[in-house]
Amino acid sequence: MxxxxxxxxxxxxxxxxxxxxxxxxxxxxxxxxxxxxxxxxxxxxxxxxxxxxxxxxxxxxxxxxxxxxxxxxxxxxxxxxxxxxxxxxxxxxxxxxxxxxxxxxxxxxxxxxxxxxxxxxxxxxxxxxxxxxxxxxxxxxxxxxxxxxxxxxxxxxxxxxxxxxxxxxxxxxxxxxxxxxxxxxxxxxxxxxxxxxxxxxxxxxxxxxxxxxxxxxxxxxxxxxxxxxxxxxxxxxxxxxxxxxxxxxxxxxxxxxxxxxxxxxxxxxxxxxxxxxxxxxxxxxGPGGELRYVVFNFDSMPYGAKTDDADEAKSLAVRQAAAHLVDRQAIATNVYKDTFTPAYSYVPQGFTGAIEPLKDMYGTDGKPDAAKAKKALEDAGVETPVKLALQYNPDHYGPNSGDEYALVEKQLEADGLFDVDLKSTEWVTYQKQRVTDYPAYQLGWFPDYSDADNYLSPFFATENFLSNGYENAEVDSLISEQRGQSDVAERTASIEELQRMVAEDLSTLPLLQGSQxxxxxxxxxxxxxxxxxxxxxxxxxxxx
CATH class of the missing domain: 3.40.190.10 (Periplasmic binding protein-like II)
Structure with a gap:
């Protein structure tokens, strides 16, 4: 360093x-x-x-x-x-x-x-x-x-x-x-x-x-x-x-x-x-920087901004419920034989500034908690089961993607809180349709360069690569601020705070961290x- x-x-x-x-x-x-x-x-x-x-x-x-x-x-x-x-x-x-x-x-x-x-x-x-x-x-x-x-x-x-x-x-x-x-x-x-x-x-x-x-x-x-x-x-x-x-x-x-x-x-x-x-x-x-996520489209997901029953609080509750229900360790072990590890943040472990806010904020000690998911939905007045269209890709992200997302579907539906419509699409078409057509979908991220910023700016700045409708002015400001912070401790603190902020908004839900x-x-x-x-x-x- x-x-x-x-x-x-x-x-x-x-x-x-x-x-x-x-x-x-x-x-x-x-x-x-x-x-x-x-x-x-x-x-x-x-x-x-x-x-x-x-x-x-x-x-x-x-x-x-x-x-x-x-x-x-x-x-x-x-x-x-x-x-x-x-x-x-x-x-x-x-x-x-x-x-x-x-x-x-x-x-x-x-x-x-x-x-x-x-x-x-x-x-x-x-x-x-x-x-x-x-x-x-x-x-x-x-x-x-x-x-x-x-x-x-x-x-x-x-x-x-x-x-x-x-x-x-x-x-x-x-x-x-x-x-x-x-x-x-x-x-x-x-x-x-x-x-x-x-x-x-x-x-x-x-x-x-x-x-x-x-x-x-x-x-x-x-x-x-x-x-x-x-x-x-x-x-x-x-x-x-x-x-x-x-x-x-x-x-x-x-x-x-x-x-x-x-x-x-x-x-x-x-x-x-x-x-x-x-x-x-x-x-x-070789060293791993890959992360695998579920991405939520803020316009087309349940209660999204462009749906007939748009409601920002209910939309957030749906994302929170999903975060409470996923069992990352089960996916890593049962699907990937522990060649992947659970990801509880937006910056992979090993990068400067990486913390694990999702482990503290959702589920219990990194494990799923259906009671918390149910409460999040009830408190927002969301009717269950929530109908969620979920898309994945079987070729670009590997043949185990089918097993991975079948297990995600099973985890979301296990307690009757979600009704998942799971579909797959070939990569070239998937790349074009994901920015407009998918309420929730699989994404894998391979870093462009070895810095925590590359796991934050492309996803959470207002003009982001996901084009998923996510905007947060405070996040925008801190993303810009940390880029210019020359003091290591100061910049690390900003990167940590950014992870906490985006964990509250849940525009994406990290699942796994991989290796080369x-x-x-x-x-x-x-x-x-x-x-x-x-x-x-x-x-x-x-x-x-």
Whole structure:
């Protein structure tokens, strides 16, 4: 944990970051010539299998793990993180520093090029961030730029980010996040999303790889981008591919038969256990930042703002009753064989500022309490059983999602307080419909960067990623305030208070906290290098 020094050193190293060690951002990166994947590429191609899906290759149109995994291979960032570290380092940047309390100034490396030969300069950087805010796609990550007032490009290698909150402790990490991929301003339109195939055809790539062939959610083939000059360096493999599976059974079978080199999201707990017994395979685990929630839509849930019987107090009582009834430990043990642990807060345990307010506020000592649920509903005058439409996704969040939500349904209905209508939808459709059509639904969160703020701002700021109608002016104010708090103890206290505040409102109901798991052939090298706290999977570190 980096300590914060008093004051700000202008035109020198970036200010000390309380929750972020911003190593490598104030001068040439320690590894500008290449990350852990650098060096002469081996001749053996690498194939990774996954059940995750790509929503879009356009960074403005997707905010999901499957899409961002591909973007990390093909797009450059102003700042990125080396494999093995969550800390921002220079990618396109030659230097990055606060030059005033509200100005973060970046100097780009000179002579950068896109894979198609176009110049890659400050105009592309300004264009990329302006474009995120202009399009503001409901499935996109533009909410991460809530603290950016504007971005300027005074010359070809200088970018100045003007911020609303001074000394933002999270902004360098934001530049490494899903809102951070830089796109070619000569290819992408400024005000609309670009089709995947048009991106591929234009070779609009500036990351470690280019896409050689693209069959969406079937097979993507990559080759090295020789124009890339960033922190990741040259890949350790000559070629790589991502193969997509409709279900975990086929993913398990193909890694078991050595038809793919790595299986990465989402195998069942039973599959992981079985594959760990295979002599030809290794199970690799990394630090976990995943949270799984139920999200409530404040407009369409029972007694929501746009329902015929809208009533804010009754709507809150419904959410409180659900919080009293869920049995997280039963879900973790019975469904996931304790590969997940119960989550009683909005920030995972292990992050600075994480507390467990839900354990104290709902149920009894973390266990369900039907009497408290019944009282919450009765006190608000809610008739029972409450009819609740609940949606989940069986492919993106793994095949155990069906068992998970069947158990949630059973827990809610056990005492006659709820009548749950449980349905499932395939991921690509689910991503589009969840922001408007689902009163309550499953969501899994994979952090954009390693800071508690990333579990708070995207969910609870008024213009949030969920688009679920939640607003709280006091929460908005404290979210902004904590970003600029340079004192570690002060910021930690704010993060703790934010968790208590949103636990009272219950716009989401956290259930489980998970970890990163990959299964690979024993001849595959480098897997452990990418299962780090940046939560970015790098194809470029893999070799055999």
């Amino acid at each position: 980096a300590s914060k020094k008093n004051g700000m050193r202008l035109a020198a190293a970036v200010i000390g970051i309380s929750a972020i060690a911003l190593t490598g951002c104030t001068g040439p990166s320690s590894n500008d010539s290449g990350g852990d994947g650098s060096g002469e590429a081996s001749s053996a191609p690498i194939t990774l299998g996954t059940t995750d899906k790509v929503t879009s290759l356009d960074p403005a149109a997707s905010y999901d793990n499957g899409s961002f995994m591909v973007m990390n291979q093909i797009y450059p960032f102003v700042l990125n993180s080396e494999p093995g570290s969550p800390d921002p380092s220079n990618d396109l940047a030659e230097s990055a520093e606060y030059t005033s309390p509200t100005e973060f100034t970046v100097k780009l490396k000179p002579g950068l090029k896109w894979a198609n030969g176009n110049d890659l300069d400050s105009k592309d950087v300004k264009f990329s961030f302006d474009r995120q805010l202009e399009i503001a796609d409901p499935n996109g990550p533009s909410s991460l730029l809530g603290n950016m007032e504007s971005v300027e490009a005074p010359d070809a290698t200088t970018v100045v980010f003007k911020l609303k909150v001074a000394e933002d402790q999270t902004f360098p990490q934001v530049l490494t996040s899903p809102v951070g991929p830089i796109v070619d301003d000569e290819v992408f339109p400024a005000d609309k999303v670009l089709d995947d195939q048009e991106i591929v055809d234009a070779k609009a790539f500036g990351g470690q790889y280019i896409i050689d062939s693209y069959n969406k959610n079937n097979l993507i083939s990559f080759t090295e981008n020789e124009a890339y000059q960033g922190v990741l360096g040259a890949p350790a493999n000559s070629k790589a591919a991502i193969k997509y599976y409709a279900d975990a059974n086929n993913l398990k079978l193909e890694v078991q038969q050595n038809k793919i080199d790595v299986a990465w999201r989402s195998l069942t707990p039973t599959d992981i256990e079985d594959l760990g017994n295979e002599e030809s395979l290794s199970v690799h685990k 798991v990959a299964v690979a052939g024993k001849d595959v090298q480098g897997v452990e290098k990418t299962l780090d706290a940046s939560f970015k999977f790098r194809l470029g570190v893999l070799s055999k």
